[in-house]
Amino acid sequence: MSDQKFSATILITGANGQLGKEIKILSKKIPVYQFLFTSKEELSIDNTESVKLFFEKHHIDYCVNCAAYTAVDKAESEKEKAFLINADAVGSLAKNCNENKVKLIHISTDYVYDDSSEIPLKEDAAVGPVNVYGLSKLKGEQLALEQNPTTLIIRTSWVYSSFGNNFVKTMLRLFKEKDEINVVNDQLGSPTYAADLADAIIEFIRQMENGKTFSGIVNYSNEGVTTWYQFAEEIKELFHSTCKISPIPTSAYKTPAKRPLYSVLDTSKIRKLLEISIPSWKESLKTCIEVLKAS
Numbered sequence: 001m002s003d004q005k006f007s008a009t010i011l012i013t014g015a016n017g018q019l020g021k022e023i024k025i026l027s028k029k030i031p032v033y034q035f036l037f038t039s040k041e042e043l044s045i046d047n048t049e050s051v052k053l054f055f056e057k058h059h060i061d062y063c064v065n066c067a068a069y070t071a072v073d074k075a076e077s078e079k080e081k082a083f084l085i086n087a088d089a090v091g092s093l094a095k096n097c098n099e100n101k102v103k104l105i106h107i108s109t110d111y112v113y114d115d116s117s118e119i120p121l122k123e124d125a126a127v128g129p130v131n132v133y134g135l136s137k138l139k140g141e142q143l144a145l146e147q148n149p150t151t152l153i154i155r156t157s158w159v160y161s162s163f164g165n166n167f168v169k170t171m172l173r174l175f176k177e178k179d180e181i182n183v184v185n186d187q188l189g190s191p192t193y194a195a196d197l198a199d200a201i202i203e204f205i206r207q208m209e210n211g212k213t214f215s216g217i218v219n220y221s222n223e224g225v226t227t228w229y230q231f232a233e234e235i236k237e238l239f240h241s242t243c244k245i246s247p248i249p250t251s252a253y254k255t256p257a258k259r260p261l262y263s264v265l266d267t268s269k270i271r272k273l274l275e276i277s278i279p280s281w282k283e284s285l286k287t288c289i290e291v292l293k294a295s
């Protein structure tokens with residue numbers, strides 16, 4: 001098939017992750033774009049030579065970097081690997097994008113922010129990661145902008161989908177296995193349904209194809225604020241589970257990596273830029289649970 005048919009070619013790295021898979025589903029509804037989905041096995045972003053060759057071989061207009069080292073706790077003991085994938089590889093991807101005139105859309109995290117805020121975090125709020133994963137993602141943002149100042153960075157939070165490992169799926173498993181569980185109730189944040197984030201990414205591309213330009217940092221999460229405990233209660237209700245959930249403080253749930261206490265994202269910038277409204281977390285959770293029930 002010739003490239004002529006498509007108005008743009010979009011490379012999706014880390015395509016077997018939660019976000020990559022949601023973009024893949026969405027791509028079926030957008031025949032106007034050609035998508036190149038690459039898994040870690042097909043294109044490892046930390047393999048500098050492979051990345052360079054890939055960009056030389058394919059004509060690409062946009063690269064959406066969904067590839068990341070996302071094992072937050074493991075990162076504490078695998079610092080080098082986390083920085084290799086989340087920082088160095090992102091810098092080199094940005095360099096290749098710059099050299100080949102490819103627009104880079106890079107996905108980052110709420111974990112880059114300082115967690116001492118009490119108001120939703122705007123893009124210019126202070127950074128100050130509390131763990132290795134957050135530090136590696138922050139370095140990745142810095143390298144991406146250094147190597148390619150036109151990079152668009154989307155910071156997102158508490159991502160879940162019907163794919164992969166995430167809080168929603170962990171809760172569903174625990175509801176089946178246990179009669180009673182404890183869930184942390186003093187970390188505040190906003191869940192993000194990966195399918196909604198995929199929509200926003202494609203909307204950015206659609207508007208760029210229509211002549212708009214976007215770069216720098218934007219936040220994206222579903223609307224509303226919750227705690228992991230309240231999130232779990234909502235999942236329980238939607239799944240009609242009888243498991244008893246008890247709220248506990250973070251201090252009672254020890255993990256290798258510290259978690260930010262506050263990571264609520266202010267999404268006014270992206271809503272204004274794209275002229276979109278964002279579904280509430282409860283509404284999108286319902287959608288995801290329906291997808292899971294149907295599968």
Ligand SMILES: NC(=O)c1ccc[n+]([C@@H]2O[C@H](COP(=O)([O-])OP(=O)(O)OC[C@H]3O[C@@H](n4cnc5c(N)ncnc54)[C@H](OP(=O)(O)O)[C@@H]3O)[C@@H](O)[C@H]2O)c1
Pocket residue numbers: 013014015016017018019020039040041043044045046065066067068069070085089107108109110137156157158159160164165
């Ligand atoms: N999940 C969250 O709660 C969350 C929150 C905030 C921000 N984010 C960010 O959102 C983005 C998407 O996250 P996600 O939830 O979709 O993550 P995910 O499900 O863990 O997907 C990441 C994908 O990247 C792949 N990968 C790892 N190393 C790679 C490499 N060197 N080259 C190419 N691919 C590689 C992974 O493969 P393997 O699984 O085989 O390693 C996985 O398929 C990431 O940038 C993440 O940091 C996620």
